[in-house]
Amino acid sequence: MDDTILRVDDIQKFYGNKGNLTKAVDHISFSVRKGEFLGIMGSSGSGKTTLLNCISTIDTVTSGHIYVEGKDITTLHGSQLADFRGKKLGFIFQDFNLLDTLTAYENISLALSIAGTKPSEIQKRVPQIAKALNIQEVLNKYPYQMSGGQQQRVAAARAMVTNPAMVLADEPTGALDSNSSRMLLTMLTELNEQLAATILMVTHDAFSASYCHRILFIKDGQVFNELHRGTDTRKDFFAKILEVVSVLGGEQNDLI
Template identity: 80%
Template sequence: MNSQILKVDDIQKHYGNKGNITKAVDHISFSVNKGEFVGIMGASGSGKTTLLNCVSTIDKVTSGHIYIEGKDITSLKGKKLSEFRRDKLGFIFQDFNLLDTLTAYENISLALSICGQKPAKIEERVSKIAEALNICDVLNKFPYHMSGGQQQRVAAARAMVTNPAMVLADEPTGALDSQSSKMLLSMLEELNQKLSATILLVTHDAFSASYCKRILFIKDGRIFNVLHKGKDSRKEFFGKIIDIVSVLGGELNDVL
């Protein structure tokens, strides 16, 4: 039986004042189980990034509740919120955000050092994740001595080293060429399969979404449709994604 990692319960996020309210997220509910790779898809302005920002604790909901591992994160404030974000969430950014003055090992271990983990424990965790992502040979290198693919893997290792409940990625391929995009998406798939990472990926790109196991389509702040990959090949799943996108309003130019 799968354990529930995320439960989003009837959340709303409004901007503006009474005279002019924008409902960026409008009564959305869904859940994600451990080890799922879930995509959130929609055109620009659909509310998908606002939804991710609420889940990642960057933004506060207007109403409703979000539970991560059973904890109501909508009630957390200040230091408790920061600690929760640090300990339970991993982030993969478009431009990696590695610190140039630190080696790969230091970049990966930084979060553990901040938590006050003992050096022996840090070394054990970093070695394990580096082996899983095949980057043991770059641990002593600085980012500018690594290839783009190696930097991606170091960034992913940093996101995973704290054993987060969930990894969040917002348009991670947005600034990448097609080859780098494929590498990043294959690596997310690898994290999901090898390390049972629970991943929530926001994208407007059908190719990126085809790597997910389930996709929530967002339109006007609401869930418009849900698509499960099941036993489909990635090519078959991609075709079904395109079909739904065309129904969404023919915004194919926005997702290809």
């Protein structure tokens, strides 16, 4: 049985015109299996965020194809695109993006409402995801009444409640202190292991990347290297990531 969730097939993304052409993504191909935790690493300007934006349909590819659960998403337009984003993708942002005037329950249920889920199904699913993420006690609280960690989990619940094919995280620890970063990365690991979430995380941080199963290193819009964690401890995997980062060269400080 083919458990491929995502297949990126020879995509390119160019900006500018012939006189001044930037190849942000230059012939990239890879696949992601269901339940995989994939990291995408690279320095600023490497093309990693553009790649994620193409997968999330925020950006359109110049050429090539992207398949999610076998469907070519590069052919979607208008309401089909909105439907795909609402039902197939979950997003985790570094600043949580919770709505201050809504309770945790309302923030989580909003994702289902937008996807057109029946109220009876919403009443069933929100408590289920809250239990899985251990946030039942904050469902009736507003964001300002919660700790940072609780807000993180509410944001993750919102991302997961629609049962998305993939959860996308762009530099999710970028604005967090080390303790909050560890909490978020531990939570992403829980989502991956306990809820079988397929996660794609863009990061320039080797410590964050060490939580992943596999890492694609992007340089100048192309896949420069790939690392599999396998049976390595996170500490050993971290050391291997740093080795690749040193070979990548360039903006060392931006990658560590």
